[in-house]
Amino acid sequence: MNNIFKEQKERLTRFDNMNCLQQMEKEQESKIIANIPDDLYKRCTSCDKNILKKDWEFNLLVCPYCDDHARLRARERLNQIVDQGSFEELLASSSSQNPLNMPDYSEKLAQTKQLTNMNESVMTGFGKIEGYQYAIAILDSYFMMGSMGCVVGEKITALVELATERKLPLLIFSTSGGARMQEGILSLMQMAKTSAAIGRHHQAGLLYISVLTHPTTGGVSASFASLGDVTLAEPGALIGFAGPRVIKQTINQDLPKGFQRSEFLLEKGFVDQVVKRKHLKEIIIKLSKLHQIGVSI
Numbered sequence: 001m002n003n004i005f006k007e008q009k010e011r012l013t014r015f016d017n018m019n020c021l022q023q024m025e026k027e028q029e030s031k032i033i034a035n036i037p038d039d040l041y042k043r044c045t046s047c048d049k050n051i052l053k054k055d056w057e058f059n060l061l062v063c064p065y066c067d068d069h070a071r072l073r074a075r076e077r078l079n080q081i082v083d084q085g086s087f088e089e090l091l092a093s094s095s096s097q098n099p100l101n102m103p104d105y106s107e108k109l110a111q112t113k114q115l116t117n118m119n120e121s122v123m124t125g126f127g128k129i130e131g132y133q134y135a136i137a138i139l140d141s142y143f144m145m146g147s148m149g150c151v152v153g154e155k156i157t158a159l160v161e162l163a164t165e166r167k168l169p170l171l172i173f174s175t176s177g178g179a180r181m182q183e184g185i186l187s188l189m190q191m192a193k194t195s196a197a198i199g200r201h202h203q204a205g206l207l208y209i210s211v212l213t214h215p216t217t218g219g220v221s222a223s224f225a226s227l228g229d230v231t232l233a234e235p236g237a238l239i240g241f242a243g244p245r246v247i248k249q250t251i252n253q254d255l256p257k258g259f260q261r262s263e264f265l266l267e268k269g270f271v272d273q274v275v276k277r278k279h280l281k282e283i284i285i286k287l288s289k290l291h292q293i294g295v296s297i
């Protein structure tokens with residue numbers, strides 16, 4: 001009996017030593033990584049692995065280990081999708097005022113503008129994708145969570161109206177926390193305004209491709225983002241109106257696994273296809289061919 005305990009004890013000590021060695025190796029490894037300048041590595045927020053930044057960028061900001069699709073800035077999205085040098089920006093200098101005189105809003109806007117080098121949370125304009133002419137809007141969640149205030153509503157509406165006039169298809173990349181709280185009811189009115197413009201674009205028989213990216217929620221998901229003739233979504237994107245916590249509290253029930261994620265919405269018929277970022281341009285080109293959109297190279 002004593003022997004058994006002795007053996008067990010030895011085994012445990014060996015195991016402890018092994019753990020200790022592994023721990024030391026890990027520490028050593030992280031020290032090596034820690035000595036590498038920050039701009040060389042990027043830590044994936046989803047799987048926590050370190051990725052060489054240049055590999056991550058080559059992979060269109062998608063983690064090669066867990067396929068996490070990181071949020072893109074509007075300009076990054078533009079560079080990935082739109083033909084170089086073809087984009088003509090619309091209402092580039094429009095930026096929000098403080099219509100309800102909300103405290104701190106003007107300061108926050110000024111700070112955000114400086115940080116993001118953008119005037120608003122959406123970039124709109126006309127550009128080509130492999131020669132196919134599109135009216136394009138790209139939201140940027142780094143600018144006040146891509147929220148929709150009066151200027152975002154106006155920029156999108158103006159784009160859609162011009163697209164209708166010029167008989168152009170529409171492509172919108174959404175990522176948003178919803179309506180801009182600081183603009184209260186005025187921001188909610190943008191839901192009706194943008195939806196009406198898209199309705200007229202639809203009545204003219206023109207194509208609208210809506211691409212939902214992480215996260216697309218609130219007033220944006222409840223208006224123009226959900227009105228696409230074709231709705232695509234990036235993998236794992238959170239898409240919904242209210243957040244899962246609010247819904248859970250309201251209905252007092254556990255939510256199903258994967259609730260409000262792209263794949264779940266595909267299963268329920270809300271999304272037409274979940275498309276990896278690396279295939280997105282190719283799918284848009286296929287849809288353009290399918291819908292016989294005029295090419296003007």
Ligand SMILES: [Zn+2]
Nearest residue numbers: 044047063066
């Ligand atoms: Zn990862």
